[in-house]
Amino acid sequence: MAKTIIVSNRLPVKISQENGKYNYMPSEGGLATGLGSIYKDGDNIWIGWPGLAVSKADHQKEITKKLKTESMKPVFLTNTEIEEFYEGFSNETLWPNFHYFNQYIVFDDDMWRAYQKVNRKFARAIAEVLEPEDTIWVHDYQLLLLPEMLREFAPKASIGFFLHIPFPSYESFRLLPWRRELLEGMLGADFLGFHTYDDMRHFLSSVNRLAGLGNSNGMINVDNRKVMVDALPMGIDYDKYAESAAAKETLEREARYRESIGAQKLILSIDRLDYSKGIPQRLKAFELFLEQNPDYREKVSLLMVVVPSRDQVGKYKELKEEIDLLVGRINGNYSRLNWTPIHYFYRSFPLNALSAFYRMAEVAMVTPMRDGMNLVCKEFIASKLDKKGVLILSEMAGASKELSDAILINPNDMGELVNAIKTALTMPVKKQMANMISMQRSLQRYNIHHWVNLFMERLHHIKHEQKALETQ
Numbered sequence: 001m002a003k004t005i006i007v008s009n010r011l012p013v014k015i016s017q018e019n020g021k022y023n024y025m026p027s028e029g030g031l032a033t034g035l036g037s038i039y040k041d042g043d044n045i046w047i048g049w050p051g052l053a054v055s056k057a058d059h060q061k062e063i064t065k066k067l068k069t070e071s072m073k074p075v076f077l078t079n080t081e082i083e084e085f086y087e088g089f090s091n092e093t094l095w096p097n098f099h100y101f102n103q104y105i106v107f108d109d110d111m112w113r114a115y116q117k118v119n120r121k122f123a124r125a126i127a128e129v130l131e132p133e134d135t136i137w138v139h140d141y142q143l144l145l146l147p148e149m150l151r152e153f154a155p156k157a158s159i160g161f162f163l164h165i166p167f168p169s170y171e172s173f174r175l176l177p178w179r180r181e182l183l184e185g186m187l188g189a190d191f192l193g194f195h196t197y198d199d200m201r202h203f204l205s206s207v208n209r210l211a212g213l214g215n216s217n218g219m220i221n222v223d224n225r226k227v228m229v230d231a232l233p234m235g236i237d238y239d240k241y242a243e244s245a246a247a248k249e250t251l252e253r254e255a256r257y258r259e260s261i262g263a264q265k266l267i268l269s270i271d272r273l274d275y276s277k278g279i280p281q282r283l284k285a286f287e288l289f290l291e292q293n294p295d296y297r298e299k300v301s302l303l304m305v306v307v308p309s310r311d312q313v314g315k316y317k318e319l320k321e322e323i324d325l326l327v328g329r330i331n332g333n334y335s336r337l338n339w340t341p342i343h344y345f346y347r348s349f350p351l352n353a354l355s356a357f358y359r360m361a362e363v364a365m366v367t368p369m370r371d372g373m374n375l376v377c378k379e380f381i382a383s384k385l386d387k388k389g390v391l392i393l394s395e396m397a398g399a400s401k402e403l404s405d406a407i408l409i410n411p412n413d414m415g416e417l418v419n420a421i422k423t424a425l426t427m428p429v430k431k432q433m434a435n436m437i438s439m440q441r442s443l444q445r446y447n448i449h450h451w452v453n454l455f456m457e458r459l460h461h462i463k464h465e466q467k468a469l470e471t472q
């Protein structure tokens with residue numbers, strides 16, 4: 001029986017080591033929940049890096065054995081590979097380029113070679129379990145070369161690829177010396193999915209300019225093989241967030257937090273530490289808002305969660321310092337004994353705490369400079385069981401294409417950001433509820449399960465068409 005293989009850089013598990021023993025915790029990411037019903041079924045399997053460097057062979061064996069019972073297969077990376085492939089080419093070359101931070105790109109041939117080598121390592125790990133008619137779903141920018149590598153030894157397999165970050169315009173993408181190889185790598189897939197229509201359009205334009213291939217309604221002809229491209233915005237596990245917002249533990253936490261914080265209104269900000277998320281700009285907008293609206297001082301606070309991420313990469317270290325300085329400056333200038341303008345946390349929280357934050361906040365500020373989709377804004381909406389609350393959302397987030405009832409802003413326009421804060425804090429409840437209801441309806445319908453089903457449906461559809469063509 002043909003099986004489905006999910007491939008992503010990280011496995012949906014967090015492994016930590018304590019007193020020489022390994023502890024395994026399932027990771028709560030949206031992808032893991034959405035694909036849970038698929039990869040745990042029958043012989044299906046998820047292949048990826050377990051998130052830590054393990055050099056000893058017997059330890060690798062132990063982890064492999066344990067993960068097998070959870071339908072996972074690890075690909076182990078050496079410290080040099082983590083540095084050059086993951087922190088290097090993936091996060092210092094592709095990430096800035098795909099998010100239009102081109103001044104941050106590191107161009108380094110050694111990193112490129114490590115990227116090729118690790119993609120090949122993934123291909124070999126897949127080959128060990130692959131049957132000719134299997135379906136393989138590859139995820140994200142760390143594995144752009146993988147579809148073509150798989151195609152070489154499994155020409156009949158159904159290969160799908162989804163990009164979770166933006167695909168840049170040709171003018172940005174062309175800056176990469178390895179642009180052709182990267183595109184050819186992606187075109188090994190039968191079906192390629194992107195979050196938005198614009199990402200898809202940019203990809204098709206690069207395919208046209210670099211590979212000389214046109215398309216007809218998203219259908220490309222690659223060496224007599226049909227490749228389909230489409231926009232498929234990723235949804236969230238809506239019920240999970242709605243249920244967590246109603247859970248007893250969440251309500252208890254909310255009551256506790258409220259007691260410590262006091263009665264002032266809350267603006268919420270949650271992101272991984274990343275320059276693409278516009279964290280310093282958000283802080284500056286809040287500072288300007290307090291400066292221009294003295295009557296709001298002591299009445300509103302910013303609750304800011306920054307989740308540590310990629311802190312071995314230079315630009316991320318600099319960003320962390322910039323945020324620390326800004327928070328220090330604003331709190332230093334405006335704090336009163338009974339009021340802290342910014343409650344800042346540089347750590348991650350359990351889901352119940354996150355849900356309590358979503359419930360408590362009158363306003364969520366999701367203002368990235370650039371974001372493939374952004375799930376935080378969708379989770380905020382799903383958690384608003386009383387339908388009250390306002391979302392301020394950046395036009396540069398993929399989610400803005402679906403959530404047109406949010407207050408949409410350009411994160412580079414400080415004046416607009418400051419006005420949006422005022423508009424959000426003074427929005428009549430009736431209008432808040434009307435907007436919230438309409439956004440909830442759409443997110444409930446286009447949830448993560450809908451997204452997974454649609455992806456699989458498209459992939460099987462194009463494979464079916466290919467087969468029909470071959471037998472003609």
Ligand code: GDG
Pocket residue numbers: 028029030164165234270271272305307347348349350351354371372373374375376379
């Ligand atoms: C990439 C793309 C795209 C955050 N803090 C905590 C916590 N989180 C969870 C959120 C949310 C997730 O992390 C972050 O997802 P985003 O979508 O906002 O951002 P990226 O990590 O950059 O993801 C993005 C996504 O892929 C999917 O395609 O939307 O554009 O960049 O789910 O809830 N979770 C817990 N504690 C925290 O403190 N438990």
